[in-house]
Structures are given as C-alpha cells and as structure tokens.
Amino acid sequence: MFSIILALILGGSYLYLRRRDARMLRNGLVLVAACWFAVTGVSQVLAQWFPWTQWITLGIVALTPLAVVVLAGFLISNGLRMIRREGRSLGNLLSLIAGLAVLVLPVIAALLVITHNPVAIGLAALLFFLCSYFGVVFVVFLAYAMVYGRMKHTVSPASVVILGSQIINGKVPPLLRSRLDKGLEVYRRASAQKELAPLLIPSGGQGADESRPEGAAMADYLVAAGAPSEHVVAEEKATTTAENLQFSATIAQDQGRGGAMVIVTNNYHVLRAALLSRKLGLEAQVVGSPTARYFLPSAFLREYVAILTEHKVLHALLCLPFVALTLFLTAALVLASS
Structure with missing residues (x-):
C-alpha cells in the first residue's frame, strides 16, 4: 500500500511540474518513478489477493536474460540496416554499438567476478553501477521523449x-x-x-x-x-x-x-x-x-548521447558516489582476503 500511496504522490507531482513547464527532463524522472511504484504496489496487492500471481512476477524476472539477448539482437540488426541505408558514420553506428555493448558487458563483468581478485570484482561492481545508472537515465529520457512528443501545443504562435x-x-x-x-x-x-x-x-x-x-x-x-x-x-x-x-x-x-x-x-x-x-x-x-521506423533507434540514441554531453559535469558528479562505493567495497574485499 505504501508503494501505491507514493505512486499517487509522485503522479500528482508530475502533473504539477508538467503544468508548470513541460520542458524539464526531471518531469520524466518523476513520471518513471511514479510508474515504477505503481507497478510495484499493484503487484504487491495482487500477490496478497491472488498468491498465484507471484509466479508471473518470477517468470518475468527469469525471462530477463532472454529479453536482454532479444534487445541486443534487435539493436545489432537495426545497426546493420542503418549502415546499408544511411552509410557508415558514428551516428548511424550507435544502435550497432549499443547492441554489442548489451551482449558483451555482462560477459566482461562475469569474467571479472570469477577471477576472485578483489580489484577485478571491484571493477565489475563499478561496471554494474555505471551501466545501471546510464540505463535508468536512458529509460527516463526515452519515456519522457515519447510522452512529450505526443503533447498538443496550446500556444497561438507568432x-x-x-x-x-x-x-x-x-x-x-x-x-x-x-x-x-x-x-x-x-x-x-x-x-x-x-x-x-x-x-x-x-x-x-x-x-x-x-x-x-x-x-x-x-x-x-x-x-x-x-x-x-x-x-x-x-x-x-x-x-x-x-x-x-x-x-x-x-x-x-x-x-x-x-x-x-x-x-x-x-x-x-x-x-x-x-x-x-x-x-x-x-x-x-x-x-x-x-x-521512418528503422531510423528511430539510432536517432534516439544520438539524442541521448547529446543530452549526456550537454550535462556531462552533472552526470560525472552523480557517478562519484558509485566510484566511492566501489572503492569501499574493493578495500573491504582486500582486507577480507588478507
């Protein structure tokens, strides 16, 4: 129930912020957070009323690796199509690069962990933290880009x-x-x-x-x-x-x-x-x-990279706690193994 109450508060905050000025990316953060807590709250209520629905949640979690592979395959396929239709350029290669990264980065993290080396494990943790952070930022950007793109303009333009x-x-x-x-x-x-x-x-x-x-x-x-x-x-x-x-x-x-x-x-x-x-x-x-639909994945990725670049100092500062946490975990592992 707490999650549903929080979702309602965030939903109301989103409507207020959007009415105040729809041209703020923080609106997307509040909207995504409201949706997340709404889904979490509804899932908890359903699990209490209908215990069998927990198996649906477990099934979705179990299918996550498959979803990652499917996403990677889609991005790689789209990247190859972009090269054929639009030619080779960094912007046109973005979906291909993203697809390869989605496949390769989890493998790199797993290889670092199985070394049992504290520093390697720390790097794997940092990789996880950074990928999670930039993944959440991308979800916020994409969700609000789609929402804002469907808003009707209300001004009488000069x-x-x-x-x-x-x-x-x-x-x-x-x-x-x-x-x-x-x-x-x-x-x-x-x-x-x-x-x-x-x-x-x-x-x-x-x-x-x-x-x-x-x-x-x-x-x-x-x-x-x-x-x-x-x-x-x-x-x-x-x-x-x-x-x-x-x-x-x-x-x-x-x-x-x-x-x-x-x-x-x-x-x-x-x-x-x-x-x-x-x-x-x-x-x-x-x-x-x-x-054109085939153009959209690379185009959205290009816009995402541009927004990150325009706010690079802010994102660098927000990543500092992850670096600090990684250093703390690495130091703890080194002490534990000594």
Missing part, C-alpha cells in the same frame, strides 16, 4: 520555426520534408484562427557537403507548397540546434513577431529541442513530425 537538417543536391530529402509539412500544418491551422498569420522561419546554415544553406532550400519548398513568400523568412547561418533557436528568435523579433513560437522538428528530436528552448528562455512549444 512564429513557426522549422529546424533544418541535411539537404541533398540542394533539395530537401524525406526526413526534412516531414518537418516542413508539419510546419505548414501548424502554420495553416494558426492562420485560420487569428488575423495575423504566423511567420514561417525555416532554419539551417550550409554544411561542408551542402550546395546551399538548408534554410534557403526549405524556404523554396514552403513557398512551392503554397505558403505566401512574404510569410517566409529563412535563417541561413545556424550550425547547431541552439543556434537554430537563437538566430530564429532574433529574426522573429526583427520582424515584429516576438511572441510565442512553435518549433517543429522530427519526433526523436522534440525533447532536446524543448530543453534547449527552455534553457535559452524562449516562450516556445515543440512539435514533432513522423520519422
């Missing part, structure tokens, strides 16, 4: 910012086209509800392998798709998501559209764009466009 991605031969490829189509959908809906239509800002600079700025190619697509040219102002200098948002906000201000904005990107990128918009102090909501 501008609609569409984040750029790589163009091919000066044209927008399917991934970027889905963002532009979503941006047009938001623009048309907002135009029908207010006298002053929002400003469309396609944002993206020119990469080394691109023949022109992404923003220019995106603007051409929007105008060809029916958006009035006077409602489209391209941003053509940004090279990162943060610059996309900063430079686009400046354009909106210069054009007299400094109010709320809706930011459009692909669904896997929505949460990080939202976190950045909050960090930059922008009044904004982020919506996502569909992405």
